[in-house]
Amino acid sequence: MPSTLLTDVAEAKITAASGSGTQVAITHIALGDGNGANYGPSFSQTALQRELARQAIETRHIVGGNAWRVKAEFGPETPAFFVREMGFFDADGDLIAIWAGNDVQARQTGAITYLVDHVLSFSRVAEGVLIVNAPDDVLFDLAVTTGTAIANLQLETLRQADAIRAAHGSY
Structure with a gap:
C-alpha cells in the first residue's frame, strides 16, 4: 500500500x-x-x-x-x-x-x-x-463569500440611489 x-x-x-x-x-x-x-x-x-x-x-x-x-x-x-x-x-x-x-x-x-x-x-x-x-479553507471561503455579498449589497444600494435621483432629482 x-x-x-x-x-x-x-x-x-x-x-x-x-x-x-x-x-x-x-x-x-x-x-x-x-x-x-x-x-x-x-x-x-x-x-x-x-x-x-x-x-x-x-x-x-x-x-x-x-x-x-x-x-x-x-x-x-x-x-x-x-x-x-x-x-x-x-x-x-x-x-x-x-x-x-x-x-x-x-x-x-x-x-x-x-x-x-x-x-x-x-x-x-x-x-x-x-x-x-x-489556514482554515472553510473560514476563508466564508470570509470571501461574505465580503462579496456585502459589496454586492452596497453596489445595489448605490444603483437604487442613482435611479431615485434620476427619477425625482436631488433633494
Missing part, C-alpha cells in the same frame, strides 16, 4: 524548531516517475528518485491535531509521465515527506490538469512538538 513517510531530515528539522520560534514551512509538492518503476520509500530519502514537475501548494487546511490536507494543480502543460512518487518540500528545498509504494497505481500527467489532494500526517514527531499551522 502506498504510504507517506516523514523523512529523517524532517524529523530533525521539526525537532530542532520545537520551542525555538522557528518553523518548517512545507511549500511545494513535486511529482516523479520513480525512474519508471514503483518502489518503497525510505525515511532516509532526501529527494525523489526522478522528479519531473514541482508546484507550490495552493491551499492547505487542518484536518487534525497533527495533520493537514494540501492541494495543488499541475496544469495540462506539465510533461506527460506516470506519477509513481510525490514529494513534499519545505521552503529550504528539503524533502519533508514522500509518498510512494510498491503497489502504486501510476496515473498520467499532461494534457489534463493533474490534481493533488493529499493528507500529510506528522505522527512520527513526538506529541506536543509539532504545531500544525495552516
